[in-house]
Amino acid sequence: MTRITYNEAAMQAVVEEMRSDARVFVMGEDVQDYAYAAVLQELGRERIRNTPICEGGFFGAGIGAALTGMRPVIEGAFSTFLYSAMDQIANQAAKSRYMFGGQASVPLVIRSVVAYTGGLAAHHSDRPWGIFAQIPGLKIIVPTTPYDVKGLLRSAIRDGNPVLCFEDATLSATVGEIPAGDYTIPIGVAEVKQPGIDATIVAVAGAVQHSLEAARLLAEEGISIEVIDVRTVAPLDFATIMTSVTKTRRLIAVDPAPGTCGIASEIAARVAEHAFGALLTPIIRLTAPDIPVPFSPALERLMYPTVERIAAAARKVCGHSISDAASAAII
Amino acid sequence: MQHILSENDRGPKNSFTNEATRMLSTNANRASEAALAKPQLLEMLRRMLRIRLFDERATAIRARLPGTLHNSIGQEGEIVGACMALRDDDYMTGNHRSHGHPIGKGVQLAPLMAELFGKATGVCRGKGGSMHLADFSSGSLGESGIVGSLMPVAVGAGLSARLRGTDQVCLCFFGDGAANCGPFHESLNLAAIWQLPVVFLCENNGYALFTAQAQTSAVAHVADRAAAYDMPGVMVDGQNVLAVHEAVSAAVWRARAGSGPTLVEAKTYRYCEHSEFGEAVQVPAYRSQAEIDSWKARDPIAMFANHLFDTGDLTREQENAIRLAIQDEVDRAVTFAEDSPFPDSRALREDLFV
Numbered sequence: 001m002t003r004i005t006y007n008e009a010a011m012q013a014v015v016e017e018m019r020s021d022a023r024v025f026v027m028g029e030d031v032q033d034y035a036y037a038a039v040l041q042e043l044g045r046e047r048i049r050n051t052p053i054c055e056g057g058f059f060g061a062g063i064g065a066a067l068t069g070m071r072p073v074i075e076g077a078f079s080t081f082l083y084s085a086m087d088q089i090a091n092q093a094a095k096s097r098y099m100f101g102g103q104a105s106v107p108l109v110i111r112s113v114v115a116y117t118g119g120l121a122a123h124h125s126d127r128p129w130g131i132f133a134q135i136p137g138l139k140i141i142v143p144t145t146p147y148d149v150k151g152l153l154r155s156a157i158r159d160g161n162p163v164l165c166f167e168d169a170t171l172s173a174t175v176g177e178i179p180a181g182d183y184t185i186p187i188g189v190a191e192v193k194q195p196g197i198d199a200t201i202v203a204v205a206g207a208v209q210h211s212l213e214a215a216r217l218l219a220e221e222g223i224s225i226e227v228i229d230v231r232t233v234a235p236l237d238f239a240t241i242m243t244s245v246t247k248t249r250r251l252i253a254v255d256p257a258p259g260t261c262g263i264a265s266e267i268a269a270r271v272a273e274h275a276f277g278a279l280l281t282p283i284i285r286l287t288a289p290d291i292p293v294p295f296s297p298a299l300e301r302l303m304y305p306t307v308e309r310i311a312a313a314a315r316k317v318c319g320h321s322i323s324d325a326a327s328a329a330i331i
Numbered sequence: 332m333q334h335i336l337s338e339n340d341r342g343p344k345n346s347f348t349n350e351a352t353r354m355l356s357t358n359a360n361r362a363s364e365a366a367l368a369k370p371q372l373l374e375m376l377r378r379m380l381r382i383r384l385f386d387e388r389a390t391a392i393r394a395r396l397p398g399t400l401h402n403s404i405g406q407e408g409e410i411v412g413a414c415m416a417l418r419d420d421d422y423m424t425g426n427h428r429s430h431g432h433p434i435g436k437g438v439q440l441a442p443l444m445a446e447l448f449g450k451a452t453g454v455c456r457g458k459g460g461s462m463h464l465a466d467f468s469s470g471s472l473g474e475s476g477i478v479g480s481l482m483p484v485a486v487g488a489g490l491s492a493r494l495r496g497t498d499q500v501c502l503c504f505f506g507d508g509a510a511n512c513g514p515f516h517e518s519l520n521l522a523a524i525w526q527l528p529v530v531f532l533c534e535n536n537g538y539a540l541f542t543a544q545a546q547t548s549a550v551a552h553v554a555d556r557a558a559a560y561d562m563p564g565v566m567v568d569g570q571n572v573l574a575v576h577e578a579v580s581a582a583v584w585r586a587r588a589g590s591g592p593t594l595v596e597a598k599t600y601r602y603c604e605h606s607e608f609g610e611a612v613q614v615p616a617y618r619s620q621a622e623i624d625s626w627k628a629r630d631p632i633a634m635f636a637n638h639l640f641d642t643g644d645l646t647r648e649q650e651n652a653i654r655l656a657i658q659d660e661v662d663r664a665v666t667f668a669e670d671s672p673f674p675d676s677r678a679l680r681e682d683l684f685v
Contacts, residue, residue, distance in 0.1 A: 025494060046494060052524070057483045057517030064487020064501075067472050068422065070494060072487075087514075091477050092484060101456030102682035103467035137683055160685030 001177040009146035009178055010111070010167060013153035014073055015039050016182075018047065021071060024157060027051050027058050028075025035075065059085035059110065063092050063162075066108040071157060076112035079166055080126040093162040094137030108162045109153070114205065115169040116256065119300065122292035127205065129166050129233045130255070130262035139163040139187055140233040144208040146176035148231060151185030159187060168205040168256075190237035192244065196226035199250035199317050202241055202267050204230050207254040207286075207305055214310040223318050233263055238270055245271055249280045250317040256304045259287035284313045367576070369644050373653070374437075375415055375572055376639065379407035379632050380657045382431045385440055386603070388661045389430075389447055393607050396447050398460045400607035403431035406534060408631030409567075409597035410435040412575025413502055413532050416583050422470045422488040422501040424481035427462040428534070428601075429474035432504060436469040444664035450671035457674045458682065472501075478539075479505060479512035482531070486518045489527035489592070500528040500586040502579070508539030510553045519560040519594065528586035530579060533596040534569070540605045541617040554596035562592050569599030570631040573638070600626040 004012070015036075018024045025047040032040050036048045051058040055076070062072040076082050082089060089110070096104040116125040129140050139161055143149035149167065156163035193208060194215050203211040208229040215225035226244050230236065245251050251271055253264035264285040271283060286305040294300055367375070386402040393400055403410060406428075414435030417423065425432040433443060433454070443464050446453030453459070454466050465471040472488055475481045485503035492499040509515055510533055522529045533553045537544050550556060557564025563585075567578040575597055582593035602623060604614055639645035 049525075052517075052520060054517035054521065056514050057486065057521045060480075060483020060514065060518070061487035061490055061521060064424075064472060064484035064489075065491040065494070066487070067484065068488050068491040070491045087477055087480055088483060091475070091480055092473075096473060097685065098682050099455065099459050099463055100465050100467065100473060101454070101458045103455070103465070104473065105685045107685075139684075 001179055003175050003177055004146055005172065006146045006149055006167070006174050006176070007172045009150040009176070010153055011035070013150045014157070015043075017154060017157045018043055021157075023069065023071040024073060025049065025065075025070065026073045026075060027062060029053060029077055031075050055081055055084035056088055060088040060092060062108050062110075063088060063096070063106055066106045066162075067096065067104055071107050072109070073157060074108065074110045076110050078124045079112040079114045079128050080123055082110070082112055082128065082132075082164075089132070089138070089162075089164075090135050094135045097161070098137060105160045106162045107160045109156045109165060110162070111153075111165045111167060113169050114166050116293060117170055117300065117304065119295055119297055120293075121295040125293035127166075127255075127257035127288070129164075129204065130257050132164055133234045133263065133266070134261070137162070138234060140166070141187060141231065142166045142168070142205045142233055143231060144168065144171055144205060144229055146174065147178050148185060148191075148229070150178055151183055152187065152231065154182075155184045155187050158184070163187065166205070170206040171209065174209070185231070188232045188235045188237055190228050190230045190232065190240040192226060192240065193229045194225065194227040196224040197248055198224045199252065199314050200226045200228060200241070200244040200248045201252045201254060201310065201314065202228045202230060203254040204233065204263050205256055207256050207310075210305060210307045211254055211310055213307045214314060217307070217311050218314055221315075221320075223314060223320070225314055230263065236263075236266065241267060241271065242275060245275050246278050249278050251279065251283045252286060252310070252313050252317060253283065254286045254305050254310055256288055258290045259285055260290050262287055281317045281319070284317060286310060286313055367573075371415070372639060372644050375411055375576075376632070376635060376645070376650075377653060377657060378411045378415070378435055378437065379572065379635065380654060381440060381660065382407045382410060382434045383632060384657050384661045385434060385443070385664070386430055388665060389444070390603070390607055392665065393609060396461070397449050400447070400461050401428045401430070401605065402603040402607065403428055403601065405602040405626065405631070406431060406536060406569070406599045408572040408635070409532070409534055409569035409575045409599045412572040413504070413530075413579045413595075413597070416576050416579035417470070417500070417502055420470060421499050421583075422472055422485070423504070424472050424485040424488070424501065425465070425474040425504045426478065426481065426506060426509065427474065427476045428506070429462055429464040432474060433464050433466045433469060433471060436466070436471065438466040438469045440660055440664040441667040442466070444661075445668040445671050448668040448671070449673065450668055451674040451678065452667070452671040456678065456682070479509035479514035482509065482514045482518035483521070485529050485531075486522050486527060489522060489529040489586075490525065492528055493525070498528070498587045500530060500583050502530045502532060502583075504532050504534055506539065507533060507535040507537065507544040507548065507553060510556065511547055519556070519562065519592070522592040523560040523562050526589065526591035528589075529592040530582040530586060531592060531594045532579065533594070534599055535596055536599050536601045538601075538605070538618070541615055543617070552596060554594055557594040560594075562594055564594045564596070566596045566598065569597030570626075570629050570634065572631055572635050602627060
């Protein structure tokens with residue numbers, strides 16, 4: 001086992017797949033001089049391609065290459081830039097296999113960084129997995145650890161379908177252990193990161209780390225929290241969530257993305273639909289408000305679910321008395 | 332052999348276009364060394380007639396077809412001339428006016444007709460319809476209801492050929508409307524900087540839905556935009572199938588030789604409406620009958636047949652026999668479509684993921 005950062009693990013996945021499969025190549029802005037500079041000499045400029053700033057153009061080129069035998073990895077830079085390629089993602093990548101009756105397949109990976117909390121403001125700070133989850137035909141992974149990002153990205157590159165990989169920048173420096181050798185994590189499988197019995201917290205991206213921290217605090221108060229990392233937003237592993245909620249009978253869904261129509265809402269709706277009778281208390285969703293990300297740190301710090309808010313929500317669902325102020329702070 | 336630009340091109344020649352034309356003429360001589368033999372000329376006629384008779388028949392049975400019907404009537408020359416400049420292993424992308432493209436590439440009519448009916452035996456298993464007739468076994472990478480959307484995909488196919496070390500090219504069909512969209516500009520730039528084997532073929536029929544190209548384009552000739560992307564731009568009479576074949580062959584030759592992309596603008600015309608709307612839409616008076624008639628007087632199929640009569644490659648009896656045979660193909664395609672089942676409900680969820 002070696003200890004590496006989340007970013008290093010992600011890069012290892014792509015580089016190792018490029019070494020073992022000649023069909024894999026990378027396209028994106030600044031890739032030759034920045035992200036892939038260390039392997040440029042080894043893998044060459046044909047397979048590590050700098051693109052102009054034309055997301056529609058080079059994302060679409062990735063789709064065309066994927067349709068004709070290659071396995072491109074598109075470096076989308078910031079997740080908010082994906083909107084510039086929305087037609088290609090939504091109308092070509094997601095729909096080609098279905099609309100042409102199975103004649104096509106699009107083994108394409110689109111990586112992008114989800115950067116928030118850093119004062120990058122509204123055009124660089126979106127957490128858009130919920131938006132893309134509304135488009136049938138895409139797979140969406142949101143890994144939260146070095147081990148997960150390497151295993152999931154490998155699976156994404158080997159998958160015959162278009163996969164969006166959103167990499168939470170608040171996790172990029174986190175360190176974790178990864179084994180040597182070829183391992184993969186299947187797309188579509190959530191993970192219980194921390195077992196517990198009193199309440200289930202299902203979380204996405206950076207909220208997983210905050211939920212684990214909240215769970216540690218609550219353990220000291222005698223509350224046992226089960227934390228589930230969805231890992232894959234689409235297709236969502238609902239079975240793992242159901243098993244957990246059936247056991248704990250209390251659910252909190254946490255997502256740093258805006259709440260309306262997001263993943264926390266989807267999880268809450270499905271659990272309410274299928275496990276209503278098991279629930280002891282209403283489901284709580286903790287999300288960002290439906291607001292673009294403001295620049296000033298005084299405002300941005302109000303945007304995302306925090307350890308304190310998650311812990312307060314957990315105390316509430318577990319029926320422990322909490323102050324009015326703490327209750328108000330949940331939403 | 333005809334000049335690439337016949338006397339019927341629409342606008343003033345400018346020096347860039349003439350230089351590009353001269354450059355392509357030199358290559359075209361090489362390309363036309365593989366001049367078309369009689370069997371290929373007759374196949375050209377057959378494919379043009381297939382498009383015409385398929386679309387006329389689809390129009391006649393319009394009431395029985397769900398959804399839209401975007402015909403290619405009048406554009407058979409540019410479609411077939413371009414498609415027949417390709418090899419079987421070359422790629423092609425199209426647009427919403429999709430019927431002519433697979434027929435131009437020589438695919439069977441029956442699965443196309445079945446697709447218009449929404450049957451399980453359709454080329455897209457009933458999942459696509461009129462705007463999306465794509466037979467991937469012929470090298471198609473799709474047709475799209477979104478204007479310009481497949482242009483970057485065509486660039487990707489060219490990139491793929493380059494990375495895999497093959498000499499395949501991708502023919503990219505798009506219209507005059509698409510020439511104003513973002514993807515057009517991004518795609519030409521990308522193909523140019525990477526010198527990719529893409530032939531961008533503008534099917535300029537003068538209208539996007541009801542709006543004339545002159546109102547929406549900053550330049551009169553789409554071919555003139557090639558200069559902005561440092562590639563040759565060629566204007567060609569789209570109603571002259573041989574002229575189109577020559578121009579596209581030269582561009583294909585150039586692409587295969589590693590010299591990069593070309594923009595070919597075929598001046599053409601659709602007699603039919605943008606879509607066979609039926610009673611749903613009151614078609615505005617956006618063009619005159621006199622204009623339609625002037626283009627019909629230069630019908631691509633009639634002109635080509637006359638050319639073949641003149642060269643002795645075709646007699647009127649043979650032309651008649653070919654028409655009857657194609658009519659029979661279309662009839663059998665309709666029967667096949669009628670007799671085919673609709674997809675069953677399980678098909679709804681099939682083919683989403685590999």
